[in-house]
Structure formats: structure tokens, C-alpha cells
Amino acid sequence: MAETSIRDALAGAVAPDTPVTVQGWVRTRRDSKAGFSFIQLNDGSCLDNLQLVADKEMPGYQDRILRLTAGCAIRCHGTLTESKGRGQSFEVQATEIEVLGWVENPDTYPVQPKRHSFEFLRTVAHLRPRTNTFGAITRIRHGAAKAIHDYFHTKGFYWVNTPIITSSDAEGAGELFRVSTLDLNNLPRDDQQQVDFKRDFFGQETFLTVSGQLNVEAFCLAMSKVYTFGPTFRAENSNTARHLAEFWMIEPEIAFADLDDLAALAEDFLKSVFTDVLKHHADDMAFFAERIEPTAISRLESLINSPFVRMDYAEAIRILENSGKTFEYKPEWGLDLQTEHERYLTEQHCQAPVIVMNYPDEIKAFYMRLNDDNNTVAAMDVLAPGIGEIIGGSQREERLDILTNRMQAEGLDPEHYGWFLDLRKYGTVPHAGFGLGFERLLNYITGMTNIRDVIPYPRTPGSAPF
RNA sequence: UCCCCGGUAGCUCAGUUGGUUAGAGCGGGUGACUGUUAAUCACUAGGUCGUUGGUUCGAAUCCAUCCCGGGGAGCCA
Numbered sequence: 102m103a104e105t106s107i108r109d110a111l112a113g114a115v116a117p118d119t120p121v122t123v124q125g126w127v128r129t130r131r132d133s134k135a136g137f138s139f140i141q142l143n144d145g146s147c148l149d150n151l152q153l154v155a156d157k158e159m160p161g162y163q164d165r166i167l168r169l170t171a172g173c174a175i176r177c178h179g180t181l182t183e184s185k186g187r188g189q190s191f192e193v194q195a196t197e198i199e200v201l202g203w204v205e206n207p208d209t210y211p212v213q214p215k216r217h218s219f220e221f222l223r224t225v226a227h228l229r230p231r232t233n234t235f236g237a238i239t240r241i242r243h244g245a246a247k248a249i250h251d252y253f254h255t256k257g258f259y260w261v262n263t264p265i266i267t268s269s270d271a272e273g274a275g276e277l278f279r280v281s282t283l284d285l286n287n288l289p290r291d292d293q294q295q296v297d298f299k300r301d302f303f304g305q306e307t308f309l310t311v312s313g314q315l316n317v318e319a320f321c322l323a324m325s326k327v328y329t330f331g332p333t334f335r336a337e338n339s340n341t342a343r344h345l346a347e348f349w350m351i352e353p354e355i356a357f358a359d360l361d362d363l364a365a366l367a368e369d370f371l372k373s374v375f376t377d378v379l380k381h382h383a384d385d386m387a388f389f390a391e392r393i394e395p396t397a398i399s400r401l402e403s404l405i406n407s408p409f410v411r412m413d414y415a416e417a418i419r420i421l422e423n424s425g426k427t428f429e430y431k432p433e434w435g436l437d438l439q440t441e442h443e444r445y446l447t448e449q450h451c452q453a454p455v456i457v458m459n460y461p462d463e464i465k466a467f468y469m470r471l472n473d474d475n476n477t478v479a480a481m482d483v484l485a486p487g488i489g490e491i492i493g494g495s496q497r498e499e500r501l502d503i504l505t506n507r508m509q510a511e512g513l514d515p516e517h518y519g520w521f522l523d524l525r526k527y528g529t530v531p532h533a534g535f536g537l538g539f540e541r542l543l544n545y546i547t548g549m550t551n552i553r554d555v556i557p558y559p560r561t562p563g564s565a566p567f
Numbered sequence: 568u569c570c571c572c573g574g575u576a577g578c579u580c581a582g583u584u585g586g587u588u589a590g591a592g593c594g595g596g597u598g599a600c601u602g603u604u605a606a607u608c609a610c611u612a613g614g615u616c617g618u619u620g621g622u623u624c625g626a627a628u629c630c631a632u633c634c635c636g637g638g639g640a641g642c643c644a
Contacts, residue, residue, distance in 0.1 A: 133600085133602070135601065141604080150604095209594095215605060312644090337643075339643075341642090492644090
């Protein structure tokens with residue numbers, strides 16, 4: 102007989118009064134000396150537990166069932182029946198329970214049927230998926246990833262797997278992880294006594310990628326609509342609830358497109374992904390709204406139903422200057438928007454998601470397209486109420502001479518980017534793309550406040566256990 | 568990296584004018600009781616008070632150091 106998932110059992114996918122086999126991990130056990138024990142079983146297939154009813158007459162009741170504690174792995178054969186008690190519609194009348202794995206020392210099993218702090222659960226990252234919260238996060242993370250792939254697939258995008266190991270330090274030095282097989286205790290030296298990376302594995306210096314953008318642009322200028330979705334690495338020593346040294350990023354890139362097209366894509370993308378998650382993960386989202394963040398669902402619905410407001414950076418500065426509000430950092434043309442500025446724009450002034458466009462060129466990256474005013478670039482940030490910046494993107498500079506000038510102005514050597522410049526020599530077209538941190542998106546969806554709790558194994562400065 | 572806060576039982580925490588055997592709830596064990604819902608009740612076991620050093624007759628408590636965690640800032644996604 103095939104095993105039934107707890108999700109199917111509770112959803113009524115199995116006819117009542119038919120034999121079933123379920124398996125999973127015990128959450129709690131409650132005994133009645135009058136005749137039976139109740140076992141709450143979870144297998145990760147859904148948030149809810151399945152209740153097993155074990156009669157004292159069944160085999161092994163005294164020496165096995167009464168020894169079950171939280172965390173034990175069992176397989177239960179029985180009959181799915183409508184529950185006689187309140188709290189669940191279906192339960193299983195067990196006829197036999199096999200114990201596949203005992204808990205060696207129940208006294209110190211870390212995951213107890215009670216509230217744990219997220220700080221503690223991080224220290225047992227290998228066991229925290231057994232909690233309600235991390236089970237729900239795991240399902241939502243999967244569901245959001247699927248929603249993202251589905252969205253792009255439906256829109257005719259191709260998923261491009263850009264390299265993890267790269268030789269180009271796209272966004273400046275000092276923030277990359279070096280990849281090397283050299284013996285740190287015996288480094289090869291050249292004539293100048295510098296480390297000789299020609300002797301390294303790849304014959305040159307290599308690093309973990311900080312962005313797949315440059316690589317995916319090449320595929321954009323052939324496949325028209327592409328995206329990356331993969332791990333990204335930053336060696337920045339920043340210890341905050343919003344930063345990871347290893348995180349996942351989504352970077353769509355569209356050809357024959359300008360900044361307005363990109364803004365439209367960003368809005369449609371966010372609304373579509375949120376709609377999909379709310380639809381397919383209603384029970385997990387209800388859990389987050391009940392236990393983690395009361396507005397978890399309502400704020401997503403609100404964003405889905407609000408037209409995004411678009412404004413130029415210059416207008417944003419004017420609004421902030423005329424707001425009559427005192428900011429810690431005074432808004433001024435030429436300076437980047439602070440978190441407090443972004444929050445004012447999206448939460449108070451517009452009370453809707455805002456797309457700020459056309460920033461001063463000095464505060465943005467070299468690859469962003471210079472506007473006709475020679476003063477601003479076609480960059481955009483999507484700001485959402487309650488979270489601030491959620492997406493950053495730009496139309497790319499497709500003109501060879503201007504791109505080369507901007508690289509040199511930022512101290513980058515065009516010779517290192519020959520292949521990137523080729524794209525502007527051979528059939529260049531206007532194109533644009535944005536980047537979105539997957540874990541930040543998950544924080545926004547779930548209402549979890551620390552980014553270390555929405556990735557299975559967080560890597561942060563000074564910490565890479567498991 | 569900077570500023571602030573914290574580290575006491577498996578977990579969540581209480582415990583300073585420095586003073587004999589460091590407490591509670593939950594969890595574990597034992598028993599009672601009940602179609603139970605993080606059940607309830609009783610009993611019980613369980614801690615070299617983050618590390619190292621110092622002050623003192625005496626340190627969980629005071630000082631220094633380091634480690635780890637949290638919040639905020641900067642940077643960003």
C-alpha cells in the first residue's frame with residue numbers, strides 16, 4: 102500500500118474509512134490511561150499535523166507508543182476516519198505503528214512543542230525545519246521560487262545559469278570572495294614578489310560572483326528576454342538583519358526595452374508573484390499573519406491592488422524638500438535617498454508602491470544608461486510601503502563610446518571587459534534589467550524580520566556553521 | 568566596521584548595598600486523570616551562572632579581556 106501524505110489525508114484526498122499508511126515525525130503525544138494515546142504527526146507536506154489515535158490494545162502500546170516523544174520518526178498503518186474530537190476533521194485510527202527512529206535523548210532534544218527564539222533556532226539550523234515556522238518558510242520559499250519561474254516562463258523569458266566563479270570584479274574591489282587553490286602557506290611569487298596567479302587553478306585571479314548581470318546581458322542580446330536566479334556572494338562586513346554573505350538573486354534582462362518598459366515589468370512581476378503565493382500557500386500565509394506579522398497578507402493584497410506611482414528622482418527630492426518634515430539626513434539633489442526618505446515617499450506621500458527613476462549619474466553604476474541631459478542615468482528603484490527598496494535596476498548603456506568613457510571615469514580598465522564591450526560593437530540594442538534579492542522578497546512575504554531566517558543555512562560575517 | 572544591549576538548567580527567563588544548599592515556567596522521568604488539542608494535577612531528576620585573568624576573607628553579582636548573540640548605523644540586494 103502506498104504512503105499517504107499528511108496534506109492529502111487532511112484534505113480529504115483519501116476516502117474516509119479506507120486503510121492508509123502515513124509517516125512523519127512526532128510533534129506531541131497525549132495519553133489517556135482509559136484507553137488510548139493521541140499522537141500529532143507532521144511530515145512537512147503541510148502546516149497542520151495529523152492526529153493518530155493509538156489504542157492500548159494495539160501491538161507494542163506499552164513499550165513503544167508510551168515511549169514516543171517529540172522528534173521520533175514513525176510509520177503508521179491505520180484507517181482514515183472522521184474525527185470524533187474537535188480541532189480536526191480527519192484522524193487516523195492506528196492499527197500498527199513502526200518506530201523508524203527514536204530520539205536518543207528526549208531530555209535534550211532541541212525542538213520542543215513550545216515557542217523557541219529565532220536566535221536559538223539558528224544554532225540548530227539542521228533541526229529548525231521541524232518547527233511550524235520554518236516548515237512554513239520552506240514551503241513559501243519553494244512556492245515563491247516556483248512562482249518566479251512560472252512568471253518568466255509564461256512571459257517568454259529564458260532562465261540563464263550565469264557562472265558562480267568569475268574573473269571580473271564588476272562592481273568594484275573589496276567585496277569579493279577569492280576562489281583559489283594556491284597553498285596559502287607557500288604562495289608562488291613572480292619577479293616583482295607579487296603573488297603569481299598564473300599558477301592558480303584558472304591561471305588568473307578568480308572570485309565568487311557578486312552579480313550575474315554582465316554575463317546575462319550577453320544572452321539578452323541574443324535571446325531577447327532572459328533572467329538569472331541563483332546564488333550570489335558579497336564579502337562585505339555588514340552585520341544586519343538584511344544582509345547575507347551568500348544570498349539568491351533574481352535578475353531579469355530585456356532587450357529592445359527602455360526604463361519605462363522595465364518599470365512596467367517590475368510592477369507586473371511583483372504583483373504576479375505575490376498573487377501566486379497567496380493563492381497557493383493560503384494556509385502558510387494565514388500562519389504568518391496569525392503568528393509572525395498581522396499584516397502579512399493584507400499588505401500583499403494592498404500592493405497587488407495599488408497602481409505603482411512613478412516619479413523622477415528630481416521630483417522625489419522636491420517632494421521631500423517641500424514635505425515640511427525634518428529628516429535626519431537632509432534631502433538634496435545629488436545625494437542618494439536614505440531609508441527615511443524612501444519610507445516617507447512610499448508610506449506617507451504616495452501611500453502606494455513608488456518607482457523612483459532617473460538618478461544623478463554620480464551615485465549610480467557605470468553600466469547605467471546616460472540620459473540626454475548628460476546629468477542623470479536611466480536607473481530605477483522600486484520602493485514598497487513597509488520595506489523600502491525592494492528592486493533596483495536600470496536601462497543599460499548600449500552606446501560603445503559612452504560606456505567606455507564611463508568605465509574609465511570610474512577607474513575600470515576597459516581591456517578587462519572586452520567581451521562586455523563586444524556586445525556594444527556587434528548588434529547593440531537598448532536593453533534594461535533589474536535585480537531583486539530573493540531573501541528580501543521572502544522577508545516581505547512572510548513578515549519575518551531577519552534575513553537569516555528565510556534561507557536554510559545563513560552565511561554571515563564570522564559565521565558559517567553547518 | 569562603528570554605537571548600544573545581552574550571555575544563569577534542554578528551552579524561555581528571574582536572581583546586585585558581593586555572603587551559607589542559585590529559582591520559576593515549559594520540556595524530560597514517574598504516577599494520577601481525561602476523545603485529548605502547546606491537555607490538566609502531583610512528585611522527581613537536571614546548572615563548574617559564555618571564556619580567560621584580576622579585585623576580595625568571599626564573585627552569577629565588581630573590573631579587564633576575548634568569544635558568541637541581538638538591536639541600530641553605514642553599505643547594499
